[in-house]
Structure formats: structure tokens, C-alpha cells
Amino acid sequence: MSLNPADLLTTLRHTVGTAHVLTDGDLSVYEQDWRRREHGRALAVVRPGSTDEVAAVVRACTAAGASIVPQGGNTGLAVGSVPDGSGTQVLLSLKRLDHVRAIDTANLTFTVEAGCILQNLQAAAQDAGFLFPLSLAAEGSCTIGGNLATNAGGTQVLRYGNARELCLGLEVVTPQGQVWEGLSGLRKDNTGYDLRDLFIGSEGTLGIITAATLKLYPQPAARLTAWAAVPSMAAAVDLLGLAQQRLAAGLTGFEVMNQFALSLVDKHYPQLRVPLWRDTPWCVLLENSDHESEAHARTQFEALLEAALEVGCVTDAVVAESLAQAKGLWHIRESIPLAQAEEGLNIKHDISLPVSRIPTFVAETDAALAQAIAGVRLVNFGHLGDGNLHYNVQAPEGGDAAQFLQREEDRINTLVFDHVARHGGSISAEHGIGSLKAAKLPHYKSPVALGLMRTIKQALDPQGLMNPGRVLAQRPAAAA
Structure with missing residues (x-):
């Protein structure tokens, strides 16, 4: 079916209310990524207020052949939650889905909606006498839906694991606009494929997470x-x-x-x-x-x-x-x-390696970059306890940082990623692939794994409308 923007916008306004379909004014808070690398243009920013409204929006977009870009707090670092420049994509903001639905103290779980800000969830858990341990720098503005969509990590992965390990169940709207009600608080459930783990880390390319059941822990003394x-x-x-x-x-x-x-x-x-x-x-x-x-x-x-x-x-x-x-x-x-941003533009790497290989990796890669680029400055920090480094490259002091990025970014990324692969690591530890690393992924991911991923994508999203161009660098299917 051919895209009729006017009819689609009418349907969307009827579905979520005119006040929650934004098409005019400054929409940069939605259309520009946190690092200001990309500034796209959406057909509309749509802000549903319930799971049923999310499902209705997806059905309307599917019928119109319009691709959907889900967005939480828009704090991602891999350019995975902003629209492209075509002006044809619907940006689906989950921020209005911000309720804690239930706390089960005996089961040590709480069920929350995707738009809940992480810091608010930490506070809700604390008010109930428990700990929700997911913690990262953007916790004051990132949302739990985005955390799960990217399988976020943070500072306590060493003890509690990534977002994936903290989640027991999900509610997901499929690309067909159906709702999978999988908000189980069960710690054991061997009844087939683990759909929860399929959607976690998929960056909105397979479906839209609208709620989750998460683990709680006792507060330490x-x-x-x-x-x-x-x-x-x-x-x-x-x-x-x-x-x-x-x-x-x-x-x-x-x-x-x-x-x-x-x-x-x-x-x-x-x-x-x-x-x-x-x-x-x-x-x-x-x-x-x-x-x-x-x-x-x-x-x-x-x-x-x-x-x-x-x-x-x-x-x-x-x-x-x-x-x-x-x-x-x-x-x-x-x-x-923040200090690195104050210093100027930089090239970020979110990599993971076996902890035993990190000293050798750092020594070899530092030396290779110093030899390749005179005056290169390395900002190396991160979660050593779980093998995750933010191995960032700052432009040489006094030079034009924008020109440095334009001229050197691909070469530096290739050099760093090649060293990561040589030491058995991953080019993305906790930030995801987004569109920033989508073209690089085939060089560092097994062809068999990529083939399986494409098969899953095709099976669940045959029209290619869910966050296209992210992870697998797929494009929207041609309109019928």
C-alpha cells in the first residue's frame, strides 16, 4: 500500500489525540541524537499513552507502509533512535508510558512501563525497601525501555549483570500491532524459545518493548x-x-x-x-x-x-x-x-574483551594509534570488572577536531576494531550497534550469526518497518 501521509496523520491524531502528534516547531529533542552526530526529520513525533495506543499506532503505520523509529530517553550513543532525513518515518516516543504497575515484594520483582526514567525506578525500589541495581551515567534521563532495547550495562554489571539479566518478562508490541503479554515474574520457565531475550538488545528492530518485569534485590547494609x-x-x-x-x-x-x-x-x-x-x-x-x-x-x-x-x-x-x-x-x-565533550569532538569506542587480554590490547592499540597519528590523545576508562572499556580517541591538541573526525574516524575505528577482534572481543559492549556501527558489523560478526539474525528479522518484520537501517543496516521495504 502506498504511503498517504495526510491520511496516516489523521489516523494517528484520532488514535492518540492531536496534542500527542507533533509535526511543527522545534522537534530537535526527538530528531537529533544525544551526541549531535545526526539530525533527522520525522513525518511526526507520536506519543502514545498506553500499550493499546502503541499497538494501534503500529497497525496504522504498517497499513500505510511507514517505518517506525521507537525512542525512549534518546540518550543512546550509537545513533539508533532518531529518524533519517526523509521526513517519512514516524518517531514513536514511549515517554508517556511511565507508570510502575506493580511491586511484588515476595517475588522480589516490579513491573514497570517502558517510559519510566531509570533514576525514578531506582527511587521506587528504594522506597519499597529494595535495590534495583542498574546504574549508568544517563540514569536521570534514560528510560528502562531503551535500556532493555540496547541491553544496557553500567557500573554494577560485575555483580548483577546487564539489563538482560535483570529482566524476567516483557510486554512487546509486534510489527503487526499485536501485543505479546509476557510479563511473567518466573525465574524458571522452559516452555520453548526465550522470546524475552530475543527482544532485549534488538534495538527496536523486532518489536517495541512497552513494559517489563524486573528483578529486585535486598538493600545492602x-x-x-x-x-x-x-x-x-x-x-x-x-x-x-x-x-x-x-x-x-x-x-x-x-x-x-x-x-x-x-x-x-x-x-x-x-x-x-x-x-x-x-x-x-x-x-x-x-x-x-x-x-x-x-x-x-x-x-x-x-x-x-x-x-x-x-x-x-x-x-x-x-x-x-x-x-x-x-x-x-x-x-x-x-x-x-562530559569533560571529554568539553574538550571537543572525539571518537568513541564501547568495546569488550576477556579481562585477561585487556593489558595486552591496551599496550598494542595505544602504540599502533600513536604511530599512526601524531599527537593522538586516548581517553581510556570503563568497567574493567566486566571487561568493558570506553576506549575513546581525542583529536590532537590545537587541531581542527571536526576535520580530524571526518578524515580519521573510519581508519581509527578499523584499527581499534581489528585489535579488538584479534583479542577475541566485541565492538559493542553496552551501547548497541544502531546505525553508527551497522556497516562495520559484517566485518566482525560471524556470517552464520548474521544469517540467523537476518532470518529472524525477516520472519518477524517482513516489511522492514521496525527501526530500519539499525543493527543489520536494512532499508525499508519498497511500498507496494
């Missing part, structure tokens, strides 16, 4: 934070092993930051007072969550750091003496991307 200077990446890996041995499941955070990353925070946010960074190439941020007491947690931490100092994998360390100090240390870590 105490949570302590330490900041340690380490002499090398190999020493950081040694410290990780020692911390896992001494703290076991109590180790809920282990972040690594190189000296240049911390120098940018010190330069652009001097009020944060970054500790220990000037005299060491790396710093590590550790978190110990204890279910006994603060005294027990502090004794464990101090014993760990004493042992680390003795074996030489730590050269100096501080333990936060208050909750405010702990938040301050975490704020430094979370300010690295």
Missing part, C-alpha cells in the same frame, strides 16, 4: 567506595582478582580510568578535586556492598588495600569516609564523558 592508584593496567587486573577473592559477591563496582581521562575532569571541573591522578597512569574506583555492617565492610576494604599495597598492584589509596565522599568519587568517574 553498607556500601563503601575506595579510590586506588595503580601503576599499570596489568596491576589493575591483578587488583581485580584480589578484590574478587577477598570481597566475593560484595564487589559491586570496579572502574578503571587512565590519567588523561582524569586530567580532563580536573581541567574542566576542578571543583571535583580528583584524587591521586597526577602521579599514576591509572586509577581504580571500587565499591564494596556488605550485608552485615559498615564496620565489617570497612575492615574488609582496609585488609584488601593493605594486601594490594604489599604486592605492589596499588601505590596509594583512599576510602570514602562518608556517603557524600563516596558520591563525590563516583561523580568524578561519571564526569569523564
Whole structure:
């Protein structure tokens, strides 16, 4: 069926209300990605207020042959949730679906809608006496639907896993406008293919997540934070092993930051007072969550750091003496991307590797980039505990950063990704593929895996209308 924009807009207004079909004015908050790399143009921004309205919108778009771009908080880093420049795509914002539907304290779960802001879910869990451990820098604006669509990670994956591991059930609108009601809170259900895991991480290319049933955990009795200077990446890996041995499941955070990353925070946010960074190439941020007491947690931490100092994998360390100090240390870590943006345009990499391979990868890739580009600056930080690095490249100081990106981005990406592949890693750990990495994926993904992915896409979305051009770089099917 040929696309008739006027008729489609009339149907959409009737479905969700005229006030929630936006076509005029400044829509850049929806049409431009968070990193300002792409600014598309939508036929309309549609804001349904219920799952039934989402399903009706999908049915209308399917009938008209209009492709759909689902969007949560629009905080993604892989350009996966903004429209292209054609002006024919419907941007489907899930932000109005923002209710906590139920909390089951005995089952340790809560059921929430896709538009709930992550920070609000953390607060809702805390108010009920529990912990929802998903935590990342954008938690004040990202939504749980987007977190699940990209299988977000964050700072506590080491203990609790990615978004996938925190989800027990989903409600999903299919490309045909049907609703799969899979909001089970079951931890065991062997009744066929795991559809939940199929939709998590699919970036809206197979269906639209409208709600989820998520795991809750008991609140720890105490949570302590330490900041340690380490002499090398190999020493950081040694410290990780020692911390896992001494703290076991109590180790809920282990972040690594190189000296240049911390120098940018010190330069652009001097009020944060970054500790220990000037005299060491790396710093590590550790978190110990204890279910006994603060005294027990502090004794464990101090014993760990004493042992680390003795074996030489730590050269100096501080333990936060208050909750405010702990938040301050975490704020430094979370300010690295903001400081990098203040410094200028940059090339971001969200990679994962076996932890054992990270020191060699860093040494080899640092050297290769330094040889290829004079004055290149490397902002290397991330979740060492789960093998995820944000291995970012800053333009040489004093040069034209925009020209640097235009001239060097593809070459740098290829160099970094080739090294990642050589060491058995992945080119995307937690940010997804989006459109930014879609063309690169076939070079680093098994042809068999890609074939299976295309088969699934074709089976579920034969018209190719669900977030086209993302993950598999597919285009919308030709209008009939």
C-alpha cells in the first residue's frame, strides 16, 4: 500500500489525540541524537499513552507502509533512535508510558512501563525497601525501555549483570500491532524459545518493548567506595582478582580510568578535586556492598588495600569516609564523558574483551594509534570488572577536531576494531550497534550469526518497518 501521509496523520491524531502528534516547531529533542552526530526529520513525533495506543499506532503505520523509529530517553550513543532525513518515518516516543504497575515484594520483582526514567525506578525500589541495581551515567534521563532495547550495562554489571539479566518478562508490541503479554515474574520457565531475550538488545528492530518485569534485590547494609592508584593496567587486573577473592559477591563496582581521562575532569571541573591522578597512569574506583555492617565492610576494604599495597598492584589509596565522599568519587568517574565533550569532538569506542587480554590490547592499540597519528590523545576508562572499556580517541591538541573526525574516524575505528577482534572481543559492549556501527558489523560478526539474525528479522518484520537501517543496516521495504 502506498504511503498517504495526510491520511496516516489523521489516523494517528484520532488514535492518540492531536496534542500527542507533533509535526511543527522545534522537534530537535526527538530528531537529533544525544551526541549531535545526526539530525533527522520525522513525518511526526507520536506519543502514545498506553500499550493499546502503541499497538494501534503500529497497525496504522504498517497499513500505510511507514517505518517506525521507537525512542525512549534518546540518550543512546550509537545513533539508533532518531529518524533519517526523509521526513517519512514516524518517531514513536514511549515517554508517556511511565507508570510502575506493580511491586511484588515476595517475588522480589516490579513491573514497570517502558517510559519510566531509570533514576525514578531506582527511587521506587528504594522506597519499597529494595535495590534495583542498574546504574549508568544517563540514569536521570534514560528510560528502562531503551535500556532493555540496547541491553544496557553500567557500573554494577560485575555483580548483577546487564539489563538482560535483570529482566524476567516483557510486554512487546509486534510489527503487526499485536501485543505479546509476557510479563511473567518466573525465574524458571522452559516452555520453548526465550522470546524475552530475543527482544532485549534488538534495538527496536523486532518489536517495541512497552513494559517489563524486573528483578529486585535486598538493600545492602553498607556500601563503601575506595579510590586506588595503580601503576599499570596489568596491576589493575591483578587488583581485580584480589578484590574478587577477598570481597566475593560484595564487589559491586570496579572502574578503571587512565590519567588523561582524569586530567580532563580536573581541567574542566576542578571543583571535583580528583584524587591521586597526577602521579599514576591509572586509577581504580571500587565499591564494596556488605550485608552485615559498615564496620565489617570497612575492615574488609582496609585488609584488601593493605594486601594490594604489599604486592605492589596499588601505590596509594583512599576510602570514602562518608556517603557524600563516596558520591563525590563516583561523580568524578561519571564526569569523564562530559569533560571529554568539553574538550571537543572525539571518537568513541564501547568495546569488550576477556579481562585477561585487556593489558595486552591496551599496550598494542595505544602504540599502533600513536604511530599512526601524531599527537593522538586516548581517553581510556570503563568497567574493567566486566571487561568493558570506553576506549575513546581525542583529536590532537590545537587541531581542527571536526576535520580530524571526518578524515580519521573510519581508519581509527578499523584499527581499534581489528585489535579488538584479534583479542577475541566485541565492538559493542553496552551501547548497541544502531546505525553508527551497522556497516562495520559484517566485518566482525560471524556470517552464520548474521544469517540467523537476518532470518529472524525477516520472519518477524517482513516489511522492514521496525527501526530500519539499525543493527543489520536494512532499508525499508519498497511500498507496494
